[in-house]
Amino acid sequence: MDVFNGLMQGFAVALSPGALAMCFVGVLLGTVVGVLPGLGPPATIAMLLPLTFKMEPTGAMIMLAGIYYGAKYGGSTTSILLNVPGESASVVTCLDGYQMARKGRAGAALGISAIASFIAGSFGVVALMLVAPPLAKLSLAFSSPEYFSLMVLGLAMVVLLAGESLTKALLSMLVGLWIASMGTDLFSATSRFTFGQTSLLGGIDFVVVAIGLFAVGEVMANMESSEPAQMLPLPKGLRNLMPTWQDMKDCRFAFVNGSVIGFLIGVLPGAGSTIASFLSYGVEKAVSRHPEKFGTGVIEGVAAPEGANNAETGGALVPLLTLGIPGSGTTAILLAALVLWGFKPGPLFIEESPAMFWGLVASMYIGNVMLLILNLPLVGVFAQLLKLPGYAMYPLILGVSMIGVYAASGSVFDLGLLCVFGLVGYAMRRLHFPTGPMVLGLVLGDAMEKALRQSLMMSQGDLAILWQRPIPAVLLAIAGILLVVPLFKKFNAVRVQVIDQEG
Secondary structure (H helix, E strand, O other): HHHHHHHHHEEEEEHHHHHHHHHHHHHHHHHHHHHHOOHHHHHHHHHOOOOOOOOOHHHHHHHHHHHHHHHHHHHHHHHHHHOOOOOOOOOHHHHHHHHHHHHOOOOHHHHHHHHHHHHHHHHHHHHHHHHHHHHHHHHHHHHHHOOOOOOOOHHHHHHHOOOHHHHHHHHHHHHHHHHHHOEOOOOOOOOOOOOOOOHOOOOOOOOHHHHHHHHHHHHHHHHOOOOOOOOOOOOOOHHHHHHOHHHHHHHHHHHHHHHHHHHHHOOOOHHHHHHHHHHHHHHHHHOOOHHHOOOOOOHHHHHHHHHHHHHHHHHHHHHHHHHOOOOOHHHHHHHHHHOOOOOOOOOHHHOOOOOHHHHHHHHHHHHHHHHHHOOOOOOOHHHHHHHOOOHHHHHHHHHHHHHHHHHHHHHHHHHHHHHHHHHEEEHHOOOOOOOOOOOOOOHHHHHHHHHHHHHHHHHHOOOOOHOOHHEEEEEEHHHHHHHHHHHHHHHHHHHHHHHHHOO
């Protein structure tokens, strides 16, 4: 099926009344999630995942994806008005967005944020549509050794980019792999790490871990936050939210920069929209004629990172849908959702599930238009959500989390696990351990084990199959380099420090 015919099939799916409704609900929830500081798309999607089990899968996926990219739009509101990022990708927007608001240009900052998000988000969808099919065909040459090596590379990149401490990221990933190994071994039918609990014979449900780490952990961490910041006044009227023609002219390169960098970073497993926005901001500042003004309220400093974190969404869906490799906590939850619905993300996904793939792509075109309409005239309404007190919001999040987990399994034991992983998520935030590697280790653990054991069956127990074949050898070599280079840098820094002290 060529791209044009596939897209037409996708619009036939996405323009149905049910799919349109799901798309609108998704982008609306995503905007609300982006506006509310501390919640984030991973926690929201994890909470809603149990509710989608009895929904039509394509519509459910359209809704969950809408939450994913919709949150990128809403996250700029708190960054600009409160100097508090609604989600991690909006951290960079605070640098110039809040300064613009202090100068009385909050409307222009919000307007250029929505416009940059629309342009870059649309570019990301176009690139996803063009890149995903040929990449899927290329990956058809993969077998078990290639898949194992690819997942090792994905985890290595996530560990490298997930946090400041490589050791903490590695430990987090290993804990995720350990949790994935709990339950019954599919090859030998023996139990592993069940601690005598029959409830663990089937393993630990991903939904329990995701909701505990993200939703419950976030609530517990946010309850310790200090007094809320004061929101700057929002200009009234749609006209005051529109940037000037000079603003648009100043941002023309920022639109291109954010779109291209955001998509390319999104394709790399583990990079994420936060890195995309920082990199785009850095490039924009480097090529600017007035780099010294960045951080004082430059409109390009808002357009570039906001564009990048929206284009990243389309890029992140490429490895997820064509290789079955999630690059972040959110895409890991989306991968789990597809698996739970009976789909197999990977090289054959587009061929075997064209309605799902092309329907999702078409819905993202429609969703970006919906978000542009929502985020310009209704930004004042969404800003009012910031006045919702924590004592009303946090119990609601906890209640929805518990209901979702119990509805999925009907197990009180799972509610106990939810509390345990909530405490784990809180502790990880307090100790600055990244949660992304743990989630990805949990999601990829089973698939990695199966691929490795199937590879050993192919070679009659000889591990050399992983480096005697060219593709696995290259992928594992890259993964090794990614993990070793930071160690050399740290060793060199210590050596220079010792020399300076001796000198």
